[in-house]
Amino acid sequence: MLFLIILILTIASSFILPWWAAAIIAFLAAMYWGKTSGKAFWSGFAALFIAWAILALIKTIPNENSLATRVAHLFRLPNWLLLLLVTALIGGLVGGMAALSGVLVKRAFQKK
Amino acid sequence: MVPVNTAMKIFKAVLSIAITLVLIWALQTKFGNLPPIGKFLNPVTGFWQNAEIKNAFADENLKLTGLQHKVIIRYDENRIPHIFAQNDHDLYYAQGYITARDRLWEMDIQTREASGRLAEIIGPEVLGTDEYHRRMGMVYGAENTLRGIMKDPQVKTSVEAYTDGINNYIHGLSAKDYPIEFKLLDYTPEDWKPINCAFLLKLMSETLAGGSDQFALTNNLKHFGAKVTNDLFPDYPFLEDPIIPKGTKWNFKPLPIPKPSADFLAQMTDSIKTRGEKEDIGSNNWAIAGSKSANGYPILANDPHLNLTYPSIWYQVQLSSPAVNVYGVSLPGAPFVIIGFNQKTSWGVTNVGADVLDWYQVHFKDGSKNQYWYNNRWNSVNKRIEVIYVRGQKPVYDTVIYTHHGPVVYDNAAQKSENAGENIPVGNALRWIAHDESDEFKTFYLLNRGKNYADYREALKYYTAPAQNFIFDDADNDIAITPNGKFPLKFKDQGKFILDGSDPANDWHGWIPYEQNPTVKNPERGFVSSANQSSTDQTYPYYIAWQFDSPYERGKRINDRLTTMKNATPDSLRLLQGDTYSIHAQNVLDALLKYLDPTKMSVDQLQAYNALKKWNKRFDAGEIGATIFELWWNNFYRMTWDDKFGIKNTHLLYPNRDRTIKLLLTDPKSKWFDNTQTPVIETCGDIVNIAFTHTVDKLVKEKGKMNNNWQWGRVKHTEIASLAQLPGFGSGNFISGGASAVINAISGGSGPSWRMVVQLGPVVKGYGVFPGGESGNPGSFYYDNMLQTWKDGKLNELLFLQSPDENSKRIKSTITLSVK
Numbered sequence: 049m050l051f052l053i054i055l056i057l058t059i060a061s062s063f064i065l066p067w068w069a070a071a072i073i074a075f076l077a078a079m080y081w082g083k084t085s086g087k088a089f090w091s092g093f094a095a096l097f098i099a100w101a102i103l104a105l106i107k108t109i110p111n112e113n114s115l116a117t118r119v120a121h122l123f124r125l126p127n128w129l130l131l132l133l134v135t136a137l138i139g140g141l142v143g144g145m146a147a148l149s150g151v152l153v154k155r156a157f158q159k160k
Numbered sequence: 161m162v163p164v165n166t167a168m169k170i171f172k173a174v175l176s177i178a179i180t181l182v183l184i185w186a187l188q189t190k191f192g193n194l195p196p197i198g199k200f201l202n203p204v205t206g207f208w209q210n211a212e213i214k215n216a217f218a219d220e221n222l223k224l225t226g227l228q229h230k231v232i233i234r235y236d237e238n239r240i241p242h243i244f245a246q247n248d249h250d251l252y253y254a255q256g257y258i259t260a261r262d263r264l265w266e267m268d269i270q271t272r273e274a275s276g277r278l279a280e281i282i283g284p285e286v287l288g289t290d291e292y293h294r295r296m297g298m299v300y301g302a303e304n305t306l307r308g309i310m311k312d313p314q315v316k317t318s319v320e321a322y323t324d325g326i327n328n329y330i331h332g333l334s335a336k337d338y339p340i341e342f343k344l345l346d347y348t349p350e351d352w353k354p355i356n357c358a359f360l361l362k363l364m365s366e367t368l369a370g371g372s373d374q375f376a377l378t379n380n381l382k383h384f385g386a387k388v389t390n391d392l393f394p395d396y397p398f399l400e401d402p403i404i405p406k407g408t409k410w411n412f413k414p415l416p417i418p419k420p421s422a423d424f425l426a427q428m429t430d431s432i433k434t435r436g437e438k439e440d441i442g443s444n445n446w447a448i449a450g451s452k453s454a455n456g457y458p459i460l461a462n463d464p465h466l467n468l469t470y471p472s473i474w475y476q477v478q479l480s481s482p483a484v485n486v487y488g489v490s491l492p493g494a495p496f497v498i499i500g501f502n503q504k505t506s507w508g509v510t511n512v513g514a515d516v517l518d519w520y521q522v523h524f525k526d527g528s529k530n531q532y533w534y535n536n537r538w539n540s541v542n543k544r545i546e547v548i549y550v551r552g553q554k555p556v557y558d559t560v561i562y563t564h565h566g567p568v569v570y571d572n573a574a575q576k577s578e579n580a581g582e583n584i585p586v587g588n589a590l591r592w593i594a595h596d597e598s599d600e601f602k603t604f605y606l607l608n609r610g611k612n613y614a615d616y617r618e619a620l621k622y623y624t625a626p627a628q629n630f631i632f633d634d635a636d637n638d639i640a641i642t643p644n645g646k647f648p649l650k651f652k653d654q655g656k657f658i659l660d661g662s663d664p665a666n667d668w669h670g671w672i673p674y675e676q677n678p679t680v681k682n683p684e685r686g687f688v689s690s691a692n693q694s695s696t697d698q699t700y701p702y703y704i705a706w707q708f709d710s711p712y713e714r715g716k717r718i719n720d721r722l723t724t725m726k727n728a729t730p731d732s733l734r735l736l737q738g739d740t741y742s743i744h745a746q747n748v749l750d751a752l753l754k755y756l757d758p759t760k761m762s763v764d765q766l767q768a769y770n771a772l773k774k775w776n777k778r779f780d781a782g783e784i785g786a787t788i789f790e791l792w793w794n795n796f797y798r799m800t801w802d803d804k805f806g807i808k809n810t811h812l813l814y815p816n817r818d819r820t821i822k823l824l825l826t827d828p829k830s831k832w833f834d835n836t837q838t839p840v841i842e843t844c845g846d847i848v849n850i851a852f853t854h855t856v857d858k859l860v861k862e863k864g865k866m867n868n869n870w871q872w873g874r875v876k877h878t879e880i881a882s883l884a885q886l887p888g889f890g891s892g893n894f895i896s897g898g899a900s901a902v903i904n905a906i907s908g909g910s911g912p913s914w915r916m917v918v919q920l921g922p923v924v925k926g927y928g929v930f931p932g933g934e935s936g937n938p939g940s941f942y943y944d945n946m947l948q949t950w951k952d953g954k955l956n957e958l959l960f961l962q963s964p965d966e967n968s969k970r971i972k973s974t975i976t977l978s979v980k
Contacts, residue, residue, distance in 0.1 A: 066335075067202035068184050075180075103203035111211035115340075115939030119207055121888025135201045135208070138187065142198070145180040152173035156166070 050081040050088065054095035054143060062103055070096055070139070071146040078150025085151050092147025093140040100139030104132055190346045200343050205336040207343055210939040217973040223980040226253060226324045231977040232964040233258060238956065239934045239942040239972075242478040244964035251481040252318040252495040254977055256325025256352075259475055263492035263936040264330070264349055265339040266471050266883060267356070270493060274298055274359035274366070279556075280549040281347045287550060291575070294546040295560050297567040298366070301595040302358040308599040309358065315601045319354045322495040326352040339937060341884055357601070360493040361625075365594035367466070368511045369626035373707075374519050375585040376813035378658040383812060392815040392832075395653065395706045396698055398822035399747065401716045403629055403643060403690040404678045406697045412676045414701035420651040421665035442710040443510035444737070444903055445631040446689035446718055447639040449682065454727045457921040458633035461733040462499055462508025463912035465905045468880045470890055470944060471936035474498075474914045476928070478961060479608065486608040487926055487960045489914050492936075496604040499916060501926050501960075504611045505634040506918035510690045512627035512643045513709030515650070516593035518668075519585050520565045520661030529571060532563055533662045539564070565589040565661060583811065589661055591668065593646060598624035613638040613681065620644045621674040629690035635920045641688035642679040643695040643704070647672040652703045672702050687722040691715035691903075711818050713743040713901045730917045730927055730955075737915050738953035739903040744817070745777040745789055751824055752792065755845040756852060767866045768856045779904075781873025781897040784866065788855060790899065795851035796824075803836045817901075873897055880931055880947070881909055882938070889938050891931075891947060904953075915955060927955035 054077050058070040074092040082088035108116045108128070116128035125131050187198025200206050217235065229246040231254040236242065241258045245251035260267065272278050276293035278286040293299075310316050330349050342349060380389045447460040466473055474489035479497060488500015499508045525531040531538040542562040549555045561568040570576045570586045599622050606619035616632045620642055623630075627645025632638075648668035659666040678696045680688060692709035720743075721736055749772065758769050768788050775785025797820055798806075805812045823830050828844035835842050842850075863869040873895035882889035898906030905911050916928035931950040935942040949956060959970050 062204040065204075067198065067204040067206070068188070070204075071180065071184060100203050104208045107203065107208040107211045110213040111939060112214060114941070115207070115211040118888040118938050119340075122886055124887075131201075135203065135206075138198055138201055139203075142180070142183060142187070145176065145183055149173065149176040149180050152169070152176045156169040156173040 050077055050083075050147070051091040051095050053077045053081060054092055054147065055099050058096060058099040058143070059102065062099070068142070070099070071142050074143045074146035075150040075153075078147035079154045082147060082151030082154060085148055085155075088151035089144040089148040092150075093144030095147075096143025097136045097140035099143075101132060101136040104135055108132070195344045196346050199346065205334075207340050207939075209336040210340045210343075210937055212935075212937060212940045214941050216941075219973050220975045222975065222977050224257070224328050224977055225980045226328055227977055227979045229979065233975040233977065234961065234964065234971050235973045235975070236959045236968075236970045237972055238476075238946060240476045240478070240959070241934075241975075242959065242961050242964075242971075243480060244961075245481045248314075248481050248483055249317055249321045251479055251484070252321040253325040253328075255477065255479060255490070255495055256322035257329045257977070258325075258975075259477070259490070259492050260326040260329040260352075262934055263471055263475055264326075265341040266936050267326070267352070267493040268349060269341070269883065270363055271356040271359045274363040275302065275356075276546070276548060279551065281345055281551060283551040284553055287548065287556065290548050291546075291556075291558055292569075293366075294548065294558060295567060295569045295575070296366070296370075297560075297562075297569075297590065297592065297595050298359070298362050299546070300544065300562075300567065301365075301592070302355050302362050304595060304597040305358040305361060305599070306355045308597040309354070309601060312599050312602055315599060315605055318495045318605065319357050319601065322357065323352050323354050340939065344884075344886075357494045360491055361598075361600055362594055364491075365592075365626045367626075369514065369516055369593065372517045372519065372583055373813050374517075374655060374658050375583050376811050377656060378585075379810055379812050381657055383807075383810065392819055393656075393706070393813070394819065395656075397694065397707075397712060397818040399716075399818055400694050400697075400712045401719055402694045402696050403641060403688075403715070404680045404696045404700075405683050405685060408680050408683070408696075410676075410700065412673075414676065415649060415670075415673070417701065417703075418649060418651045418654070418669040419665065420654070421660065421663045442692040442714065442900070442905060444689075444691045444714060444718060444905075445508040445510050445629065445641075446687060446722060446733075446736075447506075447631050447633040447641070448722060448725065448728055448733075449639050449686040450637045452686045452722070452725055452728050453919070454729050455919065455921050456637075457635060457919065458637060458639050459728060459730055459733055459917065459919045460501075460506045460508060460631060460633045460639075461737060461915075461917045462510070462631065463737055463905075463915045464499065464509065464511075465911055466913040467910050468913060468931055469883045469909075470880055470932050470938070471883065472913065472930045472932035474930050476930070476934060476958075478959075480961070480964075484609045485960075485962070487958055488916070489928075489930070494601065496601060497608050498604055499914060500608070501918040501920075501924055502608065502610070503635075503924055504920075505607075505616065505632065506920065506924070506926070507607050507610075507616070507630060507632045508916065509628035509630055511692055511709050512629055512645060512695060513692060513705055513707075514627040514643075514645060514647055515655045515703070515705040516625060516627065516645070516648060518565075518591045518655040519588040519658045520563070520591060520666065521585075521658055522563055522568055522587060522589050522661045529561055529568075534564065535662070535664050541568075563589040563661065565591040565667075566595050585658060588658060593625040593627075593648070596624060596646070598646070600624055610634075612636055613640060616640065617642075620677075629692075629695075631688060631690065633918075633920060635924075638682060639688050640679065640681040641690060642677055643690070644674075644677050644679075646674075647677065647702070647704055650703050653706055654703065656706045672704075676702070678704075685723065687719075687725075689715065689718045689722060691718055707816065711744075711816065711901065713747075714903050714905065716743045717741055717903055730919045730925065733917045734915075734927065734953070734955055736903060737912070737917070740779040740897050740899070742777050742779055742786075742789075742899070742902050744793075744821075744901050745775075748793070748821055748824060749775075749777065749789060752796070752848050752852075755848040762856075764860050764865060765853065765856050768852075768859070771866070779872055779897055779899040779902050781871060781895050783872045783897075784870045786872035786899070787870050787875045788859070790872070791859070792852055792855045795854050796847060799835070799847050799851050799854075800833060804832070872899075877908060878906060879909055880944075891944065894951065896951065912950075915950070917955060924960065926958035926960060928958050929955050 276290035488497035602622035691714035880891040
């Protein structure tokens with residue numbers, strides 16, 4: 049549930065909001081729908097990981113990955129897929145940490 | 161009391177939020193040379209957004225403020241824009257808008273380089289480069305040129321409209337649209353200003369007329385004395401085939417030539433590295449008369465040699481309004497077409513290499529440097545404060561002293577950074593043509609609209625710098641060439657050595673009248689040409705330079721070939737642009753070989769000797785002879801001069817190739833061949849043999865016994881690097897023929913930056929290509945799509961539309977700009 053909400057909202061917001069808006073989305077979503085901290089983290093992580101990979105692929109596939117290959121070369125990576133992986137991991141980390149924060153804030157305000 | 165449990169929970173939440181915020185901050189922040197990693201990599205606004213779809217041809221309608229009427233832009237299959245406007249204002253507005261769409265970062269970074277504003281975006285590591293540009297007076301010169309531009313209503317309108325167009329484009333951008341280089345360096349595009357167009361001219365002057373051998377030659381004078389210096393650095397080459405054909409009569413009465421001043425030799429205390437001769441910037445152009453062409457009309461060819469980069473220094477464009485219809489290459493950042501053609505005429509340029517940059521020794525009254533001695537009295541200096549912003553640091557305030565000559569580029573040795581040219585003397589004021597008020601754009605404004613020879617002559621008189629050999633032809637069957645620019649009136653060799661800045665006799669004495677610049681129209685031989693050699697023979701009454709940009713070999717080969725050419729077509733001239741035959745080898749190879757004795761050779765040497773004997777004297781990619789010859793000559797040259805001129809800590813000028821050839825061919829017993837570091841006395845033959853042995857040994861050592869790796873194309877490194885020198889953004893190394901002293905002057909990272917051939921006639925036909933593409937975006941398929949055509953030595957037929965609605969299968973999309 050949490051995973052799907054973050055995923056959909058991240059992709060939808062990407063066309064109008066800056067990239068870090070996804071962190072706010074994951075944070076708020078986890079405050080409402082988050083359960084355990086572990087689950088929240090991995091939901092946020094997976095959602096942004098996948099969202100960013102999809103968003104990058106939408107751009108790079110019609111480009112025949114030519115720009116991604118040049119940039120990979122620039123960063124001394126052997127191929128563009130690794131660059132995609134790095135991109136997705138960064139997204140995942142931000143998403144995971146934001147969702148974790150969301151669920152931890154929720155807990156801090158819970159009575160028990 | 162808050163339970164421990166709750167406190168722990170709050171702590172965890174706060175910690176988690178803090179880590180998240182720090183993470184996001186870190187991803188948004190630039191560390192060292194790395195781009196901010198999250199900002200750059202995120203797919204929402206980062207570099208992924210710069211990836212373009214292949215065949216991204218779509219019609220667009222854009223509404224823009226500042227336009228007066230509708231503008232139609234048609235794109236052909238190479239994404240070259242053909243702009244149709246209803247008046248000149250809209251034409252240059254659209255040129256600015258469209259050029260910025262493809263080349264915004266190139267325009268930005270070139271302006272920053274010229275104006276000394278790189279440190280503002282890159283940081284302290286480029287501060288020396290910025291200081292150098294500021295202290296050379298680039299900003300001062302651009303301000304003066306802008307004044308000239310603004311006095312001219314037509315050029316003013318064009319430059320302002322062009323500026324508006326660029327800014328309208330910039331204002332429509334959001335972060336995800338910024339060119340990738342902005343994202344890599346983490347800065348945002350700023351508004352364009354009219355002075356930026358002037359900066360582009362200054363950059364051209366710096367590249368093409370910003371060098372000087374004065375300092376080194378003055379050191380030579382001190383080191384060797386006047387007799388030797390005059391002998392080794394003569395005022396006219398041994399071998400020459402000047403641009404204005406020998407014997408051309410000068411039909412004007414020259415101004416009186418100024419009297420030379422009392423000799424002065426500047427005192428120098430600085431220590432610098434030496435440098436060899438540099439010859440990679442040069443260009444070819446020629447035009448043949450109708451009598452030599454198949455269709456009876458002139459054909460013109462031009463290939464300016466510059467550093468080859470992605471994006472290219474050139475941007476192809478067709479510009480059409482009711483007042484003009486012209487096709488050619490423009491400089492991104494400046495309106496108009498610089499090299500091109502219209503229905504009636506075509507024109508091109510090569511560099512002259514005029515002596516328009518002089519150093520004057522300044523004698524200051526005291527350490528405050530507020531006054532200097534000139535014309536037998538103390539005069540006040542001007543001080544100009546240059547503010548250089550530095551990323552991540554406080555701004556640097558740099559005070560530059562100006563005498564009436566110009567800026568004292570370095571008034572003490574400590575100011576001179578590693579990045580500065582070693583040929584800059586300390587404590588000298590710079591008198592440079594690029595500091596003067598000027599209006600070069602007027603020349604291009606008029607050439608774009610020119611209809612005949614008279615229009616060409618009119619256009620040239622507005623041109624100041626960098627001086628160019630303007631070649632021209634028209635449909636009335638006129639051909640012409642004019643080494644043209646604003647040339648100072650000087651006594652002979654004034655500025656060959658550093659001048660005494662206190663003596664008014666050393667000042668520039670006015671100007672050579674424009675109409676007296678060397679020129680020739682319809683010479684008997686049926687063609688005009690230039691390849692950076694001497695402008696004239698020795699009968700021209702004025703001093704332009706003691707040595708021009710390049711020795712005569714390319715020019716000689718062009719002239720030899722054009723002399724015998726008949727019924728020429730554009731293809732004949734295209735093939736000539738790709739010619740790799742070496743006149744240098746023709747001149748010296750036999751003379752070198754005759755010193756070798758094949759009976760005393762090792763197997764490797766004999767193989768090399770035979771390869772040279774068999775060699776067709778062409779610098780084609782597959783030639784092994786070319787490799788051996790080139791290395792052999794370079795070794796011979798260095799072994800002849802190194803021991804005398806390669807002196808540590810003294811910046812001396814080496815004698816040039818022409819003088820070395822003269823020595824080889826006419827004076828083999830010369831003392832200059834003796835290596836002063838050996839006890840025996842060497843002559844020419846000894847040096848030739850030592851150089852040969854050394855060449856073969858080195859090739860065998862590095863490439864193994866003679867094999868395909870000895871081929872010229874494999875030995876020579878050819879690469880088109882990106883403007884920012886980013887790995888992965890350039891072409892990578894590729895195999896290519898050519899060399900700096902042959903017509904096809906591909907040499908390392910420089911060479912023909914634009915090749916053009918134009919056939920005039922009832923219908924003009926243009927052909928051209930540059931190594932790269934129209935787009936400056938490495939994520940575009942039009943970033944390098946023309947490279948292969950260029951590598952193959954082919955040209956694209958240039959689409960020259962007569963109206964916006966002309967039918968052509970080559971038109972792929974249309975952008976309509978309309979008034980908002």
